[in-house]
Amino acid sequence: MKQAVIEGGFGLDRVVWREVEAAAPGPGQVLVGVRAVSLNYRDLLVVKGRYNPKMPLPRVPLSDGAGQVLAVGEGVTRWKAGDRVAGIFMQTWLSGAYEEGHGKSALGGAVDGMLSEEVVLGAEGLVEIPAHLSYREGAALPCAAVTAWHALFERRRLGPGQTVLVQGSGGVSVFALQLARMAGARVIATSRSEAKRERLRALGADWVIDYEAVPEWGKLVGKAGGVDHVVEVGGVRTLEQSLAAVRPGGQVSVIGVLTGLAGEVNLAPVLHKNLHLEGIYVGSRAMFESLNRAVTQAHLHPVIDATFAAEDIRTALGFMESAAHFGKIVLEIR
Numbered sequence: 001m002k003q004a005v006i007e008g009g010f011g012l013d014r015v016v017w018r019e020v021e022a023a024a025p026g027p028g029q030v031l032v033g034v035r036a037v038s039l040n041y042r043d044l045l046v047v048k049g050r051y052n053p054k055m056p057l058p059r060v061p062l063s064d065g066a067g068q069v070l071a072v073g074e075g076v077t078r079w080k081a082g083d084r085v086a087g088i089f090m091q092t093w094l095s096g097a098y099e100e101g102h103g104k105s106a107l108g109g110a111v112d113g114m115l116s117e118e119v120v121l122g123a124e125g126l127v128e129i130p131a132h133l134s135y136r137e138g139a140a141l142p143c144a145a146v147t148a149w150h151a152l153f154e155r156r157r158l159g160p161g162q163t164v165l166v167q168g169s170g171g172v173s174v175f176a177l178q179l180a181r182m183a184g185a186r187v188i189a190t191s192r193s194e195a196k197r198e199r200l201r202a203l204g205a206d207w208v209i210d211y212e213a214v215p216e217w218g219k220l221v222g223k224a225g226g227v228d229h230v231v232e233v234g235g236v237r238t239l240e241q242s243l244a245a246v247r248p249g250g251q252v253s254v255i256g257v258l259t260g261l262a263g264e265v266n267l268a269p270v271l272h273k274n275l276h277l278e279g280i281y282v283g284s285r286a287m288f289e290s291l292n293r294a295v296t297q298a299h300l301h302p303v304i305d306a307t308f309a310a311e312d313i314r315t316a317l318g319f320m321e322s323a324a325h326f327g328k329i330v331l332e333i334r
């Protein structure tokens with residue numbers, strides 16, 4: 001059985017395929033034949049050693065994968081051979097509030113991930129993928145879609161007629177746009193590319209702003225009435241604009257670090273506008289299951305920009321690094 005590992009140091013050229021012995025599921029475990037995996041910006045940080053420079057190597061990368069149950073270990077009743085499943089991002093966060101320690105079970109980071117022909121996971125660490133989705137589409141969900149779902153529906157539930165702002169056209173933001181439209185919300189988006197702005201409009205964004213041409217886009221949005229909720233993926237250099245864009249009493253979900261983690265931010269609007277500023281770290285299995293029910297009901301399909309063969313993982317990571325993609329990047333394993 002073949003699996004990819006980050007080995008001998010960090011960098012795209014340190015992701016190598018190796019032949020390993022096929023594992024058998026132990027008690028309470030499930031053997032999954034992985035059919036597709038997807039990339040998240042975090043995977044790029046992991047591979048480059050910027051996520052955790054002290055991560056023990058070798059490590060199987062990628063948090064997101066979907067496949068078919070091949071066999072179950074003793075005592076497993078949740079699954080049977082043939083079931084179509086995806087791994088949950090943090091294997092121990094099943095429901096309730098986030099607790100210290102769940103991060104230690106994050107696939108493709110703290111523990112081995114999904115870029116492998118077969119994986120053995122705990123029976124609790126899987127969800128069924130919606131019946132109308134392919135393995136490629138199912139593999140797009142575990143990190144980006146669950147994160148967007150968590151931000152929009154699990155803290156303060158987004159309702160019809162509210163307005164959401166999403167930043168750029170990556171995995172999390174495109175899911176947030178789709179889910180917000182599904183809930184009857186209005187969406188304002190930002191993107192630096194006219195071609196991507198066109199695609200964002202086609203997905204239902206009402207107003208799309210070029211954040212490079214209009215660096216004070218947050219003030220512009222605020223003056224035009226503001227938004228109820230910002231799905232903040234830009235990080236330290238976009239947060240002030242997000243705080244300017246949101247209405248009094250509104251919500252800013254702090255998710256991403258595309259422009260970096262540390263820097264100076266004027267927090268005055270958080271107080272003066274009585275904002276809800278909240279951190280989001282993917283989500284629990286229960287959130288993933290709620291997302292799947294909504295995706296099924298709405299017959300929603302993830303937006304997949306490109307599909308690579310798994311062997312071409314370095315090329316796929318390079319494509320993500322170029323930020324030329326729109327939505328998700330997927331790799332097929334067989």
Ligand SMILES: NC(=O)c1ccc[n+]([C@@H]2O[C@H](COP(=O)([O-])OP(=O)(O)OC[C@H]3O[C@@H](n4cnc5c(N)ncnc54)[C@H](OP(=O)(O)O)[C@@H]3O)[C@@H](O)[C@H]2O)c1
Binds near residue numbers: 254257259280
């Ligand atoms: N907290 C969590 O649990 C969690 C979960 C998932 C992701 N994240 C984080 O969220 C961020 C997005 O992840 P992703 O996987 O969706 O990334 P991605 O697919 O790589 O998204 C990249 C896109 O973001 C946009 N972008 C880059 N810089 C921007 C800026 N200054 N302002 C606005 N948009 C900008 C660009 O869109 P355009 O080309 O259209 O401009 C770019 O194509 C990353 O920082 C990731 O680590 C966090």
